[in-house]
Amino acid sequence: MTPERNRLREAFLLLASLWRLIRGQDQRGRKVRWMIGLLRPYRGRVALMFVAMLLATGAGLAPPYLAGQVVDAGIVAGDIGALDLIVAAFVVVAILYAGATYLQTYLVGWVGTRALQDLRERIFAHLQSMSIGFFTRRSTGVLISRMTNDIEALNQLVTSGVVTMFSSTLTLVGVVAIMLVLDLKLALVTFLTFPLLAVASVVFRIVSxxxxxxxxxxxxxxxxxxxxxxxxxxxxxxxxxxxxxxxxxxxxxxxxxxxxxxxxxxxxxxxxxxxxxxxxxxxxxxxxxxxxxxxxAIQIGVIIAFVGYLQVFFDPIQQLSQLYTTYQQGMAALDKIFDLLDTEPDMVDAPDAIDPGTLRGEIEMEGVYFAYADDALERERRGKRVEWALRDIDLRVPPGQTLALVGATGAGKSTFAKLVARFYDPQLGRVSIDGHDLRGVAQQALRRQLGIVPQEGFLFSGSVRENIAFGRPEAPLEEIEATAAAVGATAFIAALPEGIETEIGERGVQLSAGQRQLVAFARALLAEPRILILDEATSNVDVRTEKTIERGLERLLAGRTAIVIAHRLSTIRRAGKIVVLEGGRIAEAGTHDELIEVGGPYSRLHGAWADSSAA
Ligand SMILES: Nc1ncnc2c1ncn2[C@@H]1O[C@H](COP(=O)(O)OP(=O)(O)O)[C@@H](O)[C@H]1O
Ligand SMILES: [Mg+2]
Structure with missing residues (x-):
């Protein structure tokens, strides 16, 4: 029983646990196999990397022995020929070591960065396929951390972690073997210090x-x-x-x-x-x-070799104790990344999803119930309270009509618009466009023909022109300018330092909320949508700009179906149909004149609006 066995057990335990993982005898097995699968496209280089690593490790073990030989076979024996030969071997080994280390480091970096890029692309593609609901539930900060910190931690484990594990273990085994062969007794005496080192390393590892x-x-x-x-x-x-x-x-x-x-x-x-x-x-x-x-009883060269090997021995020990941290962090990252990848996209196109072609723009909701909680139906069955954002909605908007949605904050107006854009599917009932249930329509085909102007228009970094042309980057400049004019954005754009080419966002000028809305507006219109959704799109612009927009709208709404959620009265009054939502239900529906006539909720809202605009 040699004491170094204890020392080495450490490294082997780590190896064994990894082996168990790979063989799938651990709940993480699937994930680790998947992770190793990331390296599969580069297996040729991975194999080469291992060859380089073996060479480097072997070459790294030779110098102390050669130094010992220089003393014994060369200097002590007084043999110049042997001295020259050994020193030459020493130089060759050093060159081999340098070359192999270079190759190993290069290949680790090469494979690592490629694997990292693949992984990032995979996660990004996965994220792109997720529904809007997913992004509402997850914090952006956490998702970004997955793409950066966690991928980096995983990369550390897959590349340098694996290399360290193999090369350090090999070095340790090599040093111990060489020492035992060189001088059994001196080796055993030297090993007496190792248990101390083992204890120090384990304690340090755990505490740190x-x-x-x-x-x-x-x-x-x-x-x-x-x-x-x-x-x-x-x-x-x-x-x-x-x-x-x-x-x-x-x-x-x-x-x-x-x-x-x-x-x-x-x-x-x-x-x-x-x-x-x-x-x-x-x-x-x-x-x-x-x-x-x-x-x-012993040659001087052996002592010199031993002193050299002791130095070689301590490096891998430190690296292996560091590996534990890399392993823990990498595994934690792997779990988190899998948590993300295992979240199935909840709104993928059915294999038989159709492309409806150019839409006429008929919107229909039949018996629609929708709640933001996925398990709403399940909860209701168990008799729990469910917050339906929309309930029992039956409504048909004929092609080309403008539907105005009104109601208090939280009444479900935005939710209604989101269902038409199929950001969510209803739990009950169906939403259809041109008679096609949206669940069976290819999402891309649908959204290409939708223009949505949300309450908080999002602008990307880039020029105003690029932002307007976001949905149709190939649109000619004249058309972009004409669209900007139609929404009354010309004046403010002209006042920008470089006009329509002015950079906006972090590195450029900041636009006001109203200006952002105008850009978002122009963006939606430029895309020539068959269905236009304006969710309080004019809430941040002044009354005069709104008037300009409305004038432009009249022309732009012609021949399109539109859903208009507006704060102010004038937009609503002209709508073909007005729907009042209350607590997710349709409280009443009709034209302006009809609803005023009835004297229900709309006429009360109208009274309040009239008062406030008079004030
Ligand atoms: N992303 C969301 N997650 C959970 N609940 C939401 C979400 N968005 C809206 N709601 C809830 O749905 C209801 C309707 O909201 P919304 O359609 O935005 O109202 P409106 O646009 O009429 O002000 C509200 O009770 C609101 O709290
Ligand atoms: Mg809203």
Whole structure:
């Protein structure tokens, strides 16, 4: 029983657990096999990388032995020929080592970056296929973290982690074997220091794992707090809450510093401790080996080789203890990434989904019930309360008609529009366009013909022109300008430093909410939609601009079906049909004149509007 076995068990345990994972005897097996599958397209290079690694490891083991030989076979024996030969071998080995290490590092990087790119593309493609509901439920920050931090952690594991594991293990085994062959007794004496090293490494590993996790959690807390307070800076300012935030930030920061100091302390202790142990090992070799050499029982070169191997031995130990952290982080990242990839896109096109061709624009809802909770029906069956955002909606909008939706905030107006755009499917009933149930229509084919202007128009970085032409990048400039004119955006665009080519967003000028709406408006119109959805699209523009938009609208709405959700009266009055929503239900429907005549909810809303605009 040699003591180094204990030492090596560590590394082998890690290997064994990985092997179990690969063989699928672990719940993570599937994920790890998948991860290794990422390397499959590059297996030729991976194989080459392993060859390079074997060469580098082998070449790395030779120098101490050769140095010993220089002394024994060359200097002590007084043999110049042997000396030259061994030194030549030394140089060759060094060159081989350099070449193989270069190749190994290059290939690891090559395969790693490719695999990383593939993985990112896969996740991005997966994200693109997810429904709008998914993005509403998940925080953007978390999704971005998956694409960056977690992929990076996984990359570390797949590339440098794997390399470290194999090359360090091989080096350890190699050093132990060579030492035993060179001098059994001196080897066994040297190994006496290893259990100490093993204990130090294991303790360090366990303690530092907890410490590093604490630092990650603390910094995440700082980031999250920062993100929130920066986003909400206007609210913070207006309520004068800066001092409270400063205090909270100080606390989080202090906690972060403390966690970091713990790792500093650990690193400050561990690495010198390892060095010290190495020195103890060297002292043991020098003392015991020296006594043996004086007795003539051992050659001087062997002692020199041993001192060299001891140095070689300690590096992989440190790397392997680091590997544990890489492994933990990589595995945690793998779990999180799988959590994402395992979320099936909930609204994929059916295999027999049809392309309805150019739409006439007839919209119909039959017995539609919709709630934002996926399990709404299930809950209702179990007698639990369900917040239906829309209930029992029956409605037909003939082609070319403008439907105005009115109702209090939270009545379900936006939800109605989202169902027409099929951002969601209803739990009950059906939404159809031109008689096709939307569930059977190819989503791309449908949305290409929809123009949606949301309440908060989103602008991408790029020029105003690019933003307007977002849905039709090939549109000619004259057409883009004409569309901008139709929505009354010409004046503000002309006032921008570079007109329609002005960059907007982070690196360019900032537009006001109203200006953003105008751009979004023009964007929707330029796409020549068959169905236009305006969700409070004019809520942020002034009355005069709204008048311009309305004039443009009249022309643009001609021959299109439109759903208009508007704050102000004038847009609504001219609609072919007005629907009043109350708590997700249709309270009443009809033309302006009809509804005023009836004297129901609409006439009351109308009265309130008339009062407020008179004021
Ligand atoms: N993404 C969402 N997740 C959960 N509930 C939502 C979501 N969006 C809206 N709701 C809820 O659905 C109801 C209708 O909202 P919405 O259609 O936006 O009303 P409106 O546009 O008429 O103001 C409200 O009770 C609202 O709280
Ligand atoms: Mg709304």
């Amino acid at each position: 794992h907890g410490a590093y996790r604490a630092t990650r959690e603390r910094i995440a807390a700082v980031t999250a707090y920062l993100q929130e307070t920066l986003s909400g800076v206007r609210v913070v300012r207006s309520f004068g809450q800066e001092p409270r935030h400063a205090t909270a930030m100080t606390e989080l920061n202090a906690a972060n510093r403390e966690a970091n100091m713990k790792t500093v302390y650990l690193n400050a202790s561990y690495f010198p401790a390892v060095e010290l142990l190495a020195a103890v090992g060297t002292a043991v070799i020098l003392l015991y080996g020296g006594v043996q050499a004086i007795d003539g």
